[in-house]
Amino acid sequence: MLTVLWAARPDRWPAWEAPLERELAGLARIVHEAPEPEAIDAIIYAPNARFSDFSPYTRAGLVQSLWAGVERIVGNGTLTQPLARMVDPGLTDGMVEYCLGWAMRFHLGMDRYAQDGAWRNALIPPLARERRVTVLGAGALGAPVARRLAQVGFDTAVWSASGREVEGLTVIGGEKGLPEALGRAEILVTLLPDTPETRDLLDSHRLAMLPAGAAIVNPGRGTLIEDAALIAALDSGQVGHAVLDVFRTEPLPPGHAFWSHPRVFVTPHIAAETRPSSAAAVVAENLRRLRDGRPFLHLVDRTRGY
8 A cells, every 4th residue: 555645734634634635545644744754655735835955755656746736846946756736627617617617707798787777788799609719728728718718619729838739729839829819819818837938928019910809818826917018008908808816926915916817717726626536546547557557648848847
C-alpha cells in the first residue's frame, strides 16, 4: 500500500477526507506528518499550503497538484519529482458553464433592458450562429468551453500557440494567427496558462485588434491582460464589457479600478473549483499508475510551464 502525504491546507481536509478514503481504499493511506520523508511514495499538494521543500522526499514518485494551474510550483528548484496538474471533470464542467453563461449574457445584451418603464423592443440580438466567439487556449479547459459554445451555435474558433489540431474545432494557430483570432472575436474567452509567453498578451496593441465593442471573459489568469490597457480600452469603447474572475493580486484590493468601472463585472475566482467528489478519482487513478509503473495523467511539461 502506498503512503501518501497530504500537503494541502489543513482546513481543506474535511472536504477531501471522505472522497479520498473512498477512492484510495486498498490503494494508499494518507498521512499528515512525515517524520520519515524518505518513506513517502507520493504527495498530494496545493500551492497555497505552507509547503515548499520537496527535496527530503527522495522516494516520492509523484506530486499530484489539486489545482489546474501550476505556475506557483513549476519553478520550485527542489521539485524533482514528476508533477501532475489537476484536470477534474467537475472543474471542467464549472468552467464551461461559467463561460457559456457570460457569453450568452453578452450575446443577448441582457443588461440593455433596464427595468425603467422604457419599451426597447428594437434591441433584438442576432442569433448565436451570427456571433463570432474566439477562445484563447485549446487545452483541457479551452477545448471543452469552445465545443460547448459551438454546440449552442456560436461561430467559434480557438487560438492555440502551437497550432495543433483539435478534433471538431476550428483552430487558428501561432503568433502570426493571433491578429486573425482577435479580429474575429466579438466575444473573447481567455483560457491560457500563466507563462512568460502569455503574460500581458492582451496589451493595448492587441486589444485594439478586437472588433469595436467586443466583450471579454477572463477566467484564465490575471496576468493575461494588462490592467491599465484594459481600463483604457473600456473607457474608449474599444472593449464593451469585461467579466474578470482572476487578478494579479487576489483578493482584488477594494480600491482597484475594476470594482467601480461601469463596464466591468468582477467575480471572486469562482469560475471553476476543484470538486473533491470528482477530483478524488483523478488522484486515485494517478496513484494506481504510480503503483503499476504506468504513465501519469496530466503530467506537467516543465519546459512549457504547464
